Amino acid sequence: MANVLDLRRRIRSVKNTRQITKAMKMVSAAKLRRAQERALAARPYSQMLTNVLESLVRRTDLYNGETGEIVHPLLVEREEKNVLLIVIAGDKGFAGGFNSNIGKAAQRFLTDRSAKGQNIDVEPVGKKAIGFYKKRFPAANYEKTEEHYDNDLSTHYETIRHRGAQIEVAVEHSDLLLKTEFEAVGKMANDIIARYERAEIDAVYLVYNEFKSVIQQRVVTEKLLPIRKLGTQNIESADEMTEEERDEAAKAAESEGISVFAPDQAEIDEEAKKFGTQDVDYIFDTPPEELFKHLMPRYVATQIFHALLESVAAEHAARMTATDAATKNAGDLIDSLSLTMNRVRQAAITKEIIEIVSGAAAL
Numbered sequence: 001m002a003n004v005l006d007l008r009r010r011i012r013s014v015k016n017t018r019q020i021t022k023a024m025k026m027v028s029a030a031k032l033r034r035a036q037e038r039a040l041a042a043r044p045y046s047q048m049l050t051n052v053l054e055s056l057v058r059r060t061d062l063y064n065g066e067t068g069e070i071v072h073p074l075l076v077e078r079e080e081k082n083v084l085l086i087v088i089a090g091d092k093g094f095a096g097g098f099n100s101n102i103g104k105a106a107q108r109f110l111t112d113r114s115a116k117g118q119n120i121d122v123e124p125v126g127k128k129a130i131g132f133y134k135k136r137f138p139a140a141n142y143e144k145t146e147e148h149y150d151n152d153l154s155t156h157y158e159t160i161r162h163r164g165a166q167i168e169v170a171v172e173h174s175d176l177l178l179k180t181e182f183e184a185v186g187k188m189a190n191d192i193i194a195r196y197e198r199a200e201i202d203a204v205y206l207v208y209n210e211f212k213s214v215i216q217q218r219v220v221t222e223k224l225l226p227i228r229k230l231g232t233q234n235i236e237s238a239d240e241m242t243e244e245e246r247d248e249a250a251k252a253a254e255s256e257g258i259s260v261f262a263p264d265q266a267e268i269d270e271e272a273k274k275f276g277t278q279d280v281d282y283i284f285d286t287p288p289e290e291l292f293k294h295l296m297p298r299y300v301a302t303q304i305f306h307a308l309l310e311s312v313a314a315e316h317a318a319r320m321t322a323t324d325a326a327t328k329n330a331g332d333l334i335d336s337l338s339l340t341m342n343r344v345r346q347a348a349i350t351k352e353i354i355e356i357v358s359g360a361a362a363l
Contacts, residue, residue: 002344003344004344007340008341011334014330014333025323032258033258039211039309050230050299051231052291054231056292074197081118081202083119083202084120084123084192085123086123086125086208087102087133088207090128094322094323098318098319102209105221109236110122119163119166122168125173125176126174130173134172137167138169140163140169141162144159145158182305185305186298189297189301204224206222206303207220207221209314210307214249214253215260216241217241217317220235220239227300249317252325253317
């Protein structure tokens with residue numbers, strides 16, 4: 001059994017750890033509040049963009065009158081031979097099962113689609129996802145060619161993809177979660193859209209943690225492209241929180257004064273939805289067809305941006321819950337070690353008294 005000095009050192013070490021986890025919990029709670037505010041602030045824009053597109057759909061002929069084909073390329077559905085999977089995880093650890101749950105959902109998708117013989121490109125977002133997939137799958141190999149014409153007066157550039165494996169890491173996004181700026185997300189979305197329009201990929205899927213409140217979260221696999229219905233999520237699979245996880249998250253949020261209920265936006269959403277549904281003939285300065293063509297890529301970028309914001313909020317909520325549990329466990333361990341130390345000290349004192357009494361009796 002350890003002596004009193006060793007137990008005191010252990011108690012001091014656990015107390016220091018408890019201070020760190022308590023501070024991390026407070027920081028995560030503060031970041032969670034800001035992340036929730038950002039996600040809520042982005043909702044009106046996303047909702048209004050969807051409503052404008054719904055209004056334009058009613059005024060735009062999406063099908064060619066002669067051929068009957070869909071006019072916009074993002075609405076075209078093809079047989080899924082080459083698919084893109086965007087995996088949004090976190091940048092840091094100490095968040096409980098946040099990163100592992102996303103990894104499990106993504107792995108189920110990869111296993112299912114690879115069994116069907118489909119080629120899969122993975123675009124990990126966040127350092128944890130990048131570190132995981134970089135070790136498991138090879139990076140995509142691109143060859144850039146350059147051809148000169150008209151006595152070097154004009155040059156043609158082309159990028160050729162050489163696929164070497166069924167599953168490859170196409171692009172890594174290591175800095176999107178740092179500030180989560182819409183401009184950076186827009187560049188990512190434009191690249192994905194360009195590849196979809198060139199038929200390099202036939203479908204795009206998102207794996208991320210959908211966040212409504214601290215106790216209303218789920219890991220979802222959502223189909224992003226092709227777009228089937230505006231404003232509606234095309235969920236392929238979803239993993240809900242367990243009752244135990246909800247209880248732990250609720251206790252952690254309550255201790256920091258964070259509401260566990262999702263804010264009521266029904267009235268605001270209903271009012272904004274009238275823009276695209278009521279029978280009013282809006283006058284647009286730009287032809288509806290041209291507006292629809294330019295707003296569709298922005299709609300895709302908004303969907304990715306919204307997923308990033310929710311994933312960031314979910315990560316902070318998971319870290320707050322994990323550090324709260326670590327703080328409570330540290331307190332329980334300190335109590336247990338203190339009890340053991342008192343028993344050891346009492347046993348040592350009793351032993352010394354016995355030795356003194358025995359020595360005095362021998363005299």
